Every structure is written in structure tokens, then in C-alpha cells.
Amino acid sequence: MVDVTSLAALSGHDLHLSYGTRRVVDSASLSLAAAKVTSLVGPNGSGKSTLLRSLARLHRVDSGTVALDGHPDAMLLSRREFAQRVTLLAQHRPNPSGITVRDLVGYGRQPYLRRWGRSSAEDLQAIEEAMAKTRVSAMADRPVDELSGGELQRVWLASCLAQDASVLLLDEPTTFLDLRHQVEFLDLICELAELHNVAVGVVLHDLNHAAEVSDTIAVMHQGTVRIAGRPEEVLTAELLSEVYGIQIQVSLDDETGVVHTRPMARRMRSALSLA
Numbered sequence: 625m626v627d628v629t630s631l632a633a634l635s636g637h638d639l640h641l642s643y644g645t646r647r648v649v650d651s652a653s654l655s656l657a658a659a660k661v662t663s664l665v666g667p668n669g670s671g672k673s674t675l676l677r678s679l680a681r682l683h684r685v686d687s688g689t690v691a692l693d694g695h696p697d698a699m700l701l702s703r704r705e706f707a708q709r710v711t712l713l714a715q716h717r718p719n720p721s722g723i724t725v726r727d728l729v730g731y732g733r734q735p736y737l738r739r740w741g742r743s744s745a746e747d748l749q750a751i752e753e754a755m756a757k758t759r760v761s762a763m764a765d766r767p768v769d770e771l772s773g774g775e776l777q778r779v780w781l782a783s784c785l786a787q788d789a790s791v792l793l794l795d796e797p798t799t800f801l802d803l804r805h806q807v808e809f810l811d812l813i814c815e816l817a818e819l820h821n822v823a824v825g826v827v828l829h830d831l832n833h834a835a836e837v838s839d840t841i842a843v844m845h846q847g848t849v850r851i852a853g854r855p856e857e858v859l860t861a862e863l864l865s866e867v868y869g870i871q872i873q874v875s876l877d878d879e880t881g882v883v884h885t886r887p888m889a890r891r892m893r894s895a896l897s898l899a
Contacts, residue, residue, distance in 0.1 A: 633658045633823035634679055634791045639688035641674050648674050650847045656823040661814060663834040664827045666844035667868055672827045673795050680712040680793050707735035711789040713780055715796045725779050726764040729754055732786030754785035774805030794826040810837045835859055835883040859883045
């Protein structure tokens, strides 16, 4: 079982989650620490996104507890209080149209808006700071309709940051991005953790990306957290080959010491057998 400590910014303990009568997550525990990046990896259907959404209070918890910043039961916080502390960049979002980048980033201030929805000086400052952190200030007045996929993803991240939450959850944020924008986006969330003390929890499919950016990796399989720890501790050939159902080689990069994984496709396996 994953240890959930009182030092965690956000944690779930012994969570059971279902869709209707079908149990999809069984007795899962996960802890996200301030200033650290925690990645959830595992095959499709292993429960990664559902677990993340339960921590964001967007999926009902059958049993178990979610704790936040010293609150032993985060479910007792009001929606407003919770939203001021935790934000989620979902995988599927509406496509905005007819608004500027600044307008979209401003959506993140909803939990703070006063009566009649008027923005305060504090709201406006938070919007500007969020755009600066994500390096989208130069496009603040551009219509979002004109943005590339990578640019729009950074703007959505800025909207989350404008929420001024201490916990940032991201569900497959690099999906549909090209290689350059994937790397830039992952570098950005690392900066947010390291420089701004944000606790980051992110669902990733690319194991090498997870190894490069994560302080902790949680490997999920069939609705459970099989193991969580440092990348070099949990990303083993034996475990990954079992979880993904395909032979996976694991090595350490000689220069960086970062774990590198290599799924063995049929052609590669055949070449090795002939060598």
C-alpha cells in the first residue's frame, strides 16, 4: 500500500471508485507533495484518470478518504473552498470561440469572483501572473480561435494557474501535442512545482517522459496502485512487462542516470533472437 503522510498537499487513502455497478478502482492510495511532480502511469483502463478525477472531487468516492492541506476530509469543504486549492486540467474541454487569451485565462478566477462577477485588482494581477508563468503574455489579446494546439494548451494551463491553487492535476496533458510542445509543456509543469511550490499530479502515457519529469511515479494496473516511488525504483522491466503485457527493456542513461524504457515490438524481438 502507498504511504499517505500528513505532509501531503493532497492525498487519497483506500479509495474505491465505480461507474454504476462496475468497480474501476479498488483500494487505491496516492499522495501528492508540494513542490513535487507525481505521475500516474499504466495501461488504458487501469483507472488513472478516474483516480485523478476523484482527487479533484469530480468522481464520486464509494469509500475511502481524500485529505487536503491538513483537512482530513476534503469532501467537507465547500466547492468554492476546494476550488481555491485544487485545479484540474481535464483531457476533454470545450473549444472556446470568440474570446481572447486573457478572457480564457480569466475563467480561472471564478472561485474568487464577488457578487455580479466583477473582477478585483487581485483577480487581474493573478491573470497577468498566470500568463507570465506560462509565457503567453504576448498573445493576451489574440483570439483563442487562432492558436495552435500547443499554444492553446499553455493558455488552458494559465487558466488553471490563475485559480491560484496549491495543487495542479493534469489528465494526459500532452495528448495531441507534437514532440516539441510535449517537451515544452512538461518542462513548464516542472518549473511550476520547483519554483512555485505547486503539488503536481499528472496522468502520462509516455513512460520516458514520466521518468524524466517525475519525483514520484505511481504505476496503476487493473484499478490498483501497484507501486509508487522514485522512477528508478518502480520502472523495472519485470513489473512493466507484466503490467503492459509486452516485453519492455529498462536501462539507465549513462549521462543523466534517468531511467529509459524500450517496448519491444515484434520486429525488434525477432532481430534480437537472430543476433
